[in-house]
Amino acid sequence: MQNNISRVHFIAIGGSVMHDLALHLAKKGIVVSGSDDEIYDPAKSALEAQGILPEQFGWFPEKITEDLDAIVLGMHARPDNPELKKAQEMGLKVYSYPEYIYEQSKDKQRIVIAGSHGKTTITSIILHVLQHLGREFDYVLGARTATVDGLVSLSDAPIIVIEGDEYLTSPLDLSPKCLKYQHHIGLISGIAWDHYNVFPTLDDYVRQFELFADASPKAGSLVYCEEDDLATMIGRKERADVNRIEYKAHPHKVKDGVTYLKTDDGELAIQLFGYHNMQNISGALEVCMRIGVQKSDFYQAIPSFTGASKRLELIASDETTSVYKDFAHAPSKLQATTKAVKQQYPKRELVACMELHTFSSLNKEFIGQYQDTLSDADLGVVYHNPEVSRHKKLEPLTDELIQEAFNRKDIKVFTDSQSLQEFLLSQKWNNKNLLLMSSGNYGGLDLNAFGQSIIENKS
Structure with a gap:
């Protein structure tokens, strides 16, 4: 530093x-x-x-x-x-x-986790493993986790693990943040179009990750998910003296609401679940092995990892009902999170509720990207505040347009937070789960308290 x-x-x-x-x-x-x-x-x-x-x-x-x-x-x-x-x-x-972070990290080994989804979880897993092993490290995170204090740490540690956002760097620099860190080890978790306001076409968006991969130095490593077509297309491009490492979802099974990793030493119960998180675990494992972590040490650490804040975070539960909140807002995140909860609890009905809050999600030109993203839910619920649309200088969406975009005519659409709460509280919650997804807060709703009220007022 x-x-x-x-x-x-x-x-x-x-x-x-x-x-x-x-x-x-x-x-x-x-x-x-x-x-x-x-x-x-x-x-x-x-x-x-x-x-x-x-x-x-x-x-x-x-x-x-x-x-x-x-x-x-x-x-x-x-x-x-x-x-x-x-x-x-x-x-x-x-x-x-990001330039300030780089300036303070010039002498460190820099590991940058990029991609449209999974960045926070992969970064958090790596930090959890390093802490479990007593290794010194610095970090930059996008969400809080029980493993470390705060979102950033700068010290004399020899390595820094950075969540590399693809959004713009600053008002003076319209290139992605992830390019500024000049990684030695870079990871691309997957690519799905997002940030429509600054990347108006899919090609514009994908180009940012190609630039990130091209910035990999000689003798550096580029890790990418082979189950993602766009990440694989970029990752397999020839780059002189760059190590290419592919990963896919870790072998696993789900039994009685618990996910087990399949390892050479047997099955290992973990607290994460969902296919996308099995990919995240594998990505984190590949990075950890590149910085001297043994597989056995990784598997010793991973069962105690509880996840990052707002990433499939359990906020209330009893014997027959669980309420989760998740930061999911982009189409790929929405689909992966909904599928994960349904697969973890296949015998329970799932009510998946999401808030259209970002510029992209509230834009008529982009909302079609949400087609079938709630197809794994038994009931889909969408909330949006027309005032937010007007603030972003967008024309408010109609119920019909939202239902058409999601390709579900039975989706319940709400524009009033109180009406949404009353509707959800009126449901019969025995043997049923609720998933609340948003990068906003449903018009000021305390999600943790609301989750508890669902459990306490079950009929």
Whole structure:
């Protein structure tokens, strides 16, 4: 880690990863300041507790001073941000979030996990195994996990494991974040069109992963899922002196609601489930073996892995009903998550509820990508808030269009959070599971509390 930085200012400090990096640096003794025009919980409370919540919301060029060693620019800021303009005029060093991470990790072995889905889980598994073995490591995560504190850690550890998002780097750099880390070992979990607002065609989107693979260095490794056509097409391309490693779903079986890995030493009960998670386990295993982890040590660690936050997270259950929440919002994630719950509990009915919340999912030109993604559910439920569509300058979707897009005329569509809650609470939940999927919060719904109310009010 580079230790020549003592004062850092964050432009758009309220972002999920931005505020976590700010907290981490402040705890290490670096003087941190920041600005944003809006900050919500949990970022707001966390920044306040650390004493670095901006006194006023807004942009204040006077915060940009000569004694700053670095400025970190968040994606939420605009290119004409007054603080950014002041920094540029003064000739101060401005980093995007991934550029700052790279600058602090130049001397480490850098492992970057990329792909449209599974990034957080694969990264979390690797961190869990390394911690189990007592190895020193740094990390960048996209969601919280019980294994480590926070979303980012920068120290003198020899390796860093990074969840490599394909979204844009910053308002000044429209290339994907994952390219900025300059990986030694790179993984592509799978590719399914997403982020329609910045990648308007599938070819545009796929190109970003091709650039990532092409950035693999000589003597480096590129790991990819051979069960994904696009990842395989990119991964099998000849690249001079780059090690190509393919993986597929780990052999497994499901019995009485428990998933077992099939290993050379017998069957191993684990807490993850779903075919996509068996792929994630195999991807993590391949990466771990590339950094000196023995298979036996991996299998010793994996049973205690409980998963990452909001990734098939069990929030309430009893003997006949389980309620899960999941970050799934893109079509491929939605389909994989729904199928996973149904296959884990084949004798229970499944109510799969998802929120259309992202720009892509609320766009009439993209929503057709959701065809058949809820086909494994016994009942499909879709919630969207027309005000969110209007805020994103999109025409609100009609019930008929949503049902046509999902290719299910029986889908229940709700635009009011209270009506959705009343409908779900009115269902008979014996021998039935509920899956709540969204990158939003269903209009302010506390999903954990709602899951408990489902169990407590069963009829």
